[in-house]
Amino acid sequence: MPTEQIQIRNFIDGQLIEPVGRQYLDNIEPATGKPYSQVPDSDSRDVELAVAAAVEAFRDWSHQPAMDRSRILLRIADLIERDLEKLARAESIDNGKPLSLARGLDIPRAASNFRFFATAILHTENEAHVTDGIAFNYTLRQPRGVVGLISPWNLPLYLLTWKIAPALACGNTAIAKPSELTPMTAFLLCDICREAGLPKGVLNVVHGTGPNVGQAITAHPRIETISFTGGTVTGRKVAETCAPMFKKVSLELGGKNPNIVFADADQEAAIAGSLRSSFANQGQVCLCGSRVFVERSAYPEFVDRFVQAASKLKVGDPLDTTTEQGAIVSKTQLEKVKFYVDLARAEGGKIALGGAAPEVPNERCRDGYFFPPTVITDLPVSCRVNREEIFGPVVSITPFDSEEEVIGYANDNDYGLASSVWTQNLNRAHRVAEQIHTGTVWVNCWLIRDLRVPFGGMKQSGVGREGGNEALAFFTEPKNVCIAK
Numbered sequence: 001m002p003t004e005q006i007q008i009r010n011f012i013d014g015q016l017i018e019p020v021g022r023q024y025l026d027n028i029e030p031a032t033g034k035p036y037s038q039v040p041d042s043d044s045r046d047v048e049l050a051v052a053a054a055v056e057a058f059r060d061w062s063h064q065p066a067m068d069r070s071r072i073l074l075r076i077a078d079l080i081e082r083d084l085e086k087l088a089r090a091e092s093i094d095n096g097k098p099l100s101l102a103r104g105l106d107i108p109r110a111a112s113n114f115r116f117f118a119t120a121i122l123h124t125e126n127e128a129h130v131t132d133g134i135a136f137n138y139t140l141r142q143p144r145g146v147v148g149l150i151s152p153w154n155l156p157l158y159l160l161t162w163k164i165a166p167a168l169a170c171g172n173t174a175i176a177k178p179s180e181l182t183p184m185t186a187f188l189l190c191d192i193c194r195e196a197g198l199p200k201g202v203l204n205v206v207h208g209t210g211p212n213v214g215q216a217i218t219a220h221p222r223i224e225t226i227s228f229t230g231g232t233v234t235g236r237k238v239a240e241t242c243a244p245m246f247k248k249v250s251l252e253l254g255g256k257n258p259n260i261v262f263a264d265a266d267q268e269a270a271i272a273g274s275l276r277s278s279f280a281n282q283g284q285v286c287l288c289g290s291r292v293f294v295e296r297s298a299y300p301e302f303v304d305r306f307v308q309a310a311s312k313l314k315v316g317d318p319l320d321t322t323t324e325q326g327a328i329v330s331k332t333q334l335e336k337v338k339f340y341v342d343l344a345r346a347e348g349g350k351i352a353l354g355g356a357a358p359e360v361p362n363e364r365c366r367d368g369y370f371f372p373p374t375v376i377t378d379l380p381v382s383c384r385v386n387r388e389e390i391f392g393p394v395v396s397i398t399p400f401d402s403e404e405e406v407i408g409y410a411n412d413n414d415y416g417l418a419s420s421v422w423t424q425n426l427n428r429a430h431r432v433a434e435q436i437h438t439g440t441v442w443v444n445c446w447l448i449r450d451l452r453v454p455f456g457g458m459k460q461s462g463v464g465r466e467g468g469n470e471a472l473a474f475f476t477e478p479k480n481v482c483i484a485k
């Protein structure tokens with residue numbers, strides 16, 4: 001199926017259908033700034049239809065043997081892999097990310113989400129407790145019902161399937177809402193689900209804006225479980241809607257992640273790793289290390305080599321397979337990035353690299369949303385640019401003098417999603433990891449993923465954890481059955 005000029009449809013009760021209001025929004029290709037498809041501008045009426053389908057489907061799906069659910073989810077994984085090229089291209093066009101990144105990371109990880117949870121449910125254990133010879137307790141883990149899954153635009157299929165796979169594997173039925181900015185891969189996934197034999201109504205995808213569709217999902221009384229990934233401001237709204245209804249909510253939110261380089265680190269590896277963690281997907285990964293702290297004795301050389309390496313990253317048409325930096329997802333996001341670079345100048349920062357629009361990569365991309373890798377030095381640690389999430393290819397580098405000082409810098413932030421520590425000193429690695437308030441601490445690496453480990457943020461980076469056991473626990477209700485002897 002060509003991705004150009006497609007009119008995307010909602011996926012409700014196993015059918016690809018028009019939104020009730022027949023309203024559509026332009027879906028803009030970030031690399032060109034031009035609409036290339038249309039996305040349903042759905043509303044609460046579409047969510048009602050999806051809920052009705054999901055409620056109906058839950059009766060059978062929740063009682064399917066785990067092995068049957070597993071087989072279907074494994075088939076979905078296989079089909080994602082079969083369609084890797086098509087999905088990667090769709091994601092690159094939709095999102096502006098380099099095709100090589102979509103092909104090498106996002107789409108394979110979407111397949112492994114399904115594969116992991118399809119097999120995890122075959123190996124779960126239930127706890128049992130004998131109470132002093134008077135009773136026997138066991139825990140029955142049951143699916144929660146219809147769940148709402150809301151995801152952002154930066155890793156569209158990867159993050160949405162990280163919710164869909166465990167939710168369905170546990171026997172729930174789902175209403176998913178991708179970001180209206182990047183709906184295409186979720187749309188293509190619907191066809192894959194049909195082909196894999198997923199029963200109708202088990203997965204429903206309703207496209208549209210956050211205020212219309214996302215809000216209708218979070219406020220719906222029949223959807224008692226919400227898994228949300230997105231910005232902290234939106235997460236707060238989701239929490240406000242869900243709290244009075246006592247919904248079970250998982251919030252994966254923003255980050256302003258510290259990346260700490262000690263002088264004893266393997267500098268070659270630290271520079272290469274920091275380059276990735278600063279600029280992968282144009283810095284639009286919640287885990288990007290946008291605050292780099294380098295021990296003072298290593299600072300001048302690190303900055304020189306880092307700037308030199310960043311200057312070589314090829315900004316270009318995302319569909320060009322040699323491109324390393326694609327387009328920013330939207331005009332609004334591009335304006336936000338520019339705002340923060342101007343603010344950095346006003347806050348006394350020195351632009352060591354980038355900071356202004358790059359050359360147009362080619363004629364096709366003349367009106368695209370491009371911004372080059374930008375490195376800022378000399379900023380005060382506590383200024384806005386060092387505190388607020390920019391979510392673009394902008395990184396600030398600051399020197400530090402001691403372990404204690406840099407731990408203070410790392411923790412002095414409202415966010416607590418992830419951090420990286422670069423050192424060859426094993427004791428220091430453990431010591432620092434223990435003291436940093438982030439949900440993940442990577443030591444001498446970045447973005448390594450093992451689906452069994454807990455994933456999520458502290459402080460304003462979120463509540464709850466994704467990852468293997470956490471996701472299985474989140475999407476099930478643990479019921480204690482106590483039998484007297």
Ligand code: NAP
Pocket residue numbers: 150151152153154155159177178179180181208209210211213214215218229230231232233234235237238252253254255285286389391417457461462
């Ligand atoms: P966003 O604006 O918060 O949107 C996230 C999702 O929520 C979108 O689907 C959005 O819909 C929807 N939404 C908006 N308003 C809503 C409402 N009132 N009720 C329910 N849903 C609503 O975030 P984004 O700009 O797409 O993504 C970037 C943010 O996500 C960054 O802050 C990044 O750090 C964070 N993120 C976090 C993680 C993590 O694992 N912690 C991973 C990736 C990204 P529309 O946009 O379609 O209107």
